Amino acid sequence: MKRRTLLNTTVALTLSAALAGPALAQETLKIGAVGPKTGPLAGGAAVTHWPNIELWSTEVNERGGIDVDGTKYMVEIIEYDDQTNPSETISAVTRLATQDEADFILAPYSTGLNLAAAPIFDRFGYPQVTSTASTDRVGELSDQFPNLFFLLGQNSEIVGDAVEILTELREAGDIGNRVAMVNVADAFGIELAASAKPIFEEAGFELVYETSYPLGTPDLSPVMKSAKDSEPDAFVAWSYPPDTFGLTEQAVIEELDVGVFYTAVATAFPAYKQRFGAAAEGVMGIGGVNAESESFQDYAARHMEVTGQAPDYWASGMMYASLQILEQAITGAGTIDRDTVTQYIKDNSFDTVMGTIEFDENNNNPAYWTVGQWQGDAFRGVASTGREGAVDPILKDGWE
């Protein structure tokens, strides 16, 4: 699969090079891209981060470049591997700003790496439109780093909506109020679990089993067995990619009988559906998309065609939207002056594959998908903070 991707890229590059030809002297925009190609987060970045950069740059160049006040600029991507190490992210962004003199730099991958790079983006005045960072301190952060934008949403909303879905199902009489909640003991998992606990209790749910497990736990069967013994009506895990897979597999094996089965990061990955097939039906997780929207379907098809893999149903679309926002802002501002572009991003709304996006006074995107669910062949959004096209949640009905 990967080899085909490489081949496709080569073909695409050769084609675009041939089309561009030597006859037309082209203006070029240097765009920096930093992200993990190795290290603990490389697996996630290979799904969400890198394919979108490849897709976007291919498309932009195929259509002749970005329009800046009548001149077409081709994009040249300069990539660096930060090895999932914040020091390396800082070095790479500094290198892009000072040595490569990049015109724009794409936001890095993940909350931690984006925040580590934020002071550098700020110092050199680059807009940083993040699509894989999630935090509850948007206000404080945008005060300190006025160029920092958030697309993916806030933890408290993600958690709040998940609890709300459960509440709705309870009020409809579909599930009781016994919830088993577990979380991975790493940054994001800890934050989500800490937000979730009071919200669950406030909503009148009883946390019948509650625990954390370390990142890289080799066997999650004791966790699942204890959860099952607590006879929950809903199982909620604030989990990371490897354990999202591990917990689901154990749930299948233990035949966990719950009305709601929720795992967090990676539930929205196509690999999840590939691995669990029919058993994935009804599983909930972070994210979701409006699978019926034409713009998303079109995007998914192009993603498949150019990169040889399907996008995920959470951050992929947002990552691509962040690239669209940057491109539209450059064209709209009619300049490559970064301050003007940043101001343009703050003042305007953008038409993206995820729908229309407009940032609030904290540079935060207020409308995003919070809860999704595997229904049929897509991970559909069931709750959002103001996106259209949500479907009704269904109950998890066994693992066959």
Add this chain to the structure above:
Amino acid sequence: MDILITGLFLGGTYALIAMGLNLQYGIARIMNLANGEMIVVGGFSAFWLYSSAQVSPLLTVFLVAPVAFLLNWLIYWIMLRPLVKRAKSRGQLEVDAILATFGLAFVSVGIMLAVFGGDYFSYSYLARPIRLLGDTYALNRATAFLAAVLICAAIYLWLNYSRPGMSIRAIAVSPESARLVGIDVPKLAALTFALGGAVTATGGALISMFFTLDASTGVIFTLKALVIVIMGGVGDVRGTIVAALLLGVLETFVAAVIDPGLTLAAAYLLFIVILLFRPQGLFGRRGT
């Protein structure tokens, strides 16, 4: 009972991860920091053959083992033998081996990344419940445990009852005297190193049935294997098996009875306590 069986299954997995390293370190004297990468290679082979041709991972091992054996044999002769030859002391060799295999680990990650990308590779195989004594377990973990038992038993018998096996144990005890009684030390060291690599890759193929791996995950397994080998005592197969099972049962017990958040903490605590009371590991000899 339930905890004990789950723990033993996990221990079997650990034995698969660590057994190869014990052979490599205990006998060939190479502290192989690229051990985890060999696991990922084995796991990837299984994933690739399963998802492209529906070949069962249980069959893949028969392909993975000889290929890994050959690969590790070459690694030993080309990369590590020169280090062994030039080392003036045990300590010097240790430092050189750490540096060289650390480099090798990076190279392996780089190659894997180039060959199959940074994506997770996970598939579902034998992810079915089986019932044993009234409780349910994962069939794939049970299968891996059985394979671990077979592999460990085979290694143990081979080391204790075959001629090359006994020569290898002689090297583990004293390489100098082994040479004096006419044992071809370099050849047997290479053989053991290669065997260790084959066992590790086989383990990788087996555990990929239930672990989600990617090109960069090797280091996690290396750490675990190092801890198990040292806890059991260098150069003794029994030590590794006992340490692996002990860790498996302890982790499962802590997860089920105390708090899953403390499983790894408990595992490292056990490791530390054991070393405090037996500085040479459970089955280690003083002065090696």
Add this chain to the structure above:
Amino acid sequence: MIRADGRTLALVALVLAVAACLPLTGSAYWLSLGISIAMYTVLTTSWALFSGPTHYISLATAAFFGVGSYTTGIGIEYLPYWALPPIAGVLGAVMAALVGLATLRLSGVYFVIFTLGLAELVRQVIIWFQNISGQKGIYVLTKITEAQIFWQLLGLAALVYAAGWAIGRSRLGFALRIIGDDEEVARHSGINTARAKVALFMVSGAAAAVVGAVLAPRFVYIEPSTAFTPMLSFQVVIMALLGGTGRLWGPLVGVIPFTFLWEAISASFPNQTTLLLGVSFLVIVYLLPRGFVGLIEGTRRRMRAREAFA
């Protein structure tokens, strides 16, 4: 001898003074490289203070570094920043003392892996506490600039060198060298080997913890998986060994070329960074068996020999 010392001191002071001017050039790029170099200089030199003479390879650097990061991460809510690195240093030293006392009976590879296991234990326990305390993410939002971080690291490097220099001239340093040569002999000649080892381990633990505390504001957001990354422990060992641990300045001559090599590879081969880093490790191991110190001293000896013949 004394004159030679004076000259060395003057030279070191001069080098530090020149290095301290780096931020004044205004180049963010060189400053970020400078931070890497300063950080690894402190970590490797303090590591080698202990591991050089005793030949005990410690893989616990990440534990001390992580504890330092967390000290700043949690403490910044309650205390002014300047109070935190010293607190981290004390915590690191206390932790190192406990570890040192626990490891007295271990030697060789058992010590190596013990420290690794210990680092993981510390990490697991701290994460577990963070989780049950219900804390929502650790943010270090300060106005501290890269230049200020660099100067702090440089000051720390000066301290570590001063400590190393003082130890080398003290009874402690003498004792350590004997321990390194033969621990039995050392014990028989009435040296308290335990106290000497523990004392040195405390210096290196404290230094690593302070580095973690100083760097925390740079990362803004403290995550357990990056604060305690075991990769850091390995990198420190590799760089120190590449430099050479027999001399106080040994690790430095490993760190500087290594940082530039790392930078060159990261900058030129973004898709093969890891692969080429591995290849360069291998090349160094095979071609420079005694580290850069060995190379430098070998060249010096050859030059001297040539002078003698001339």
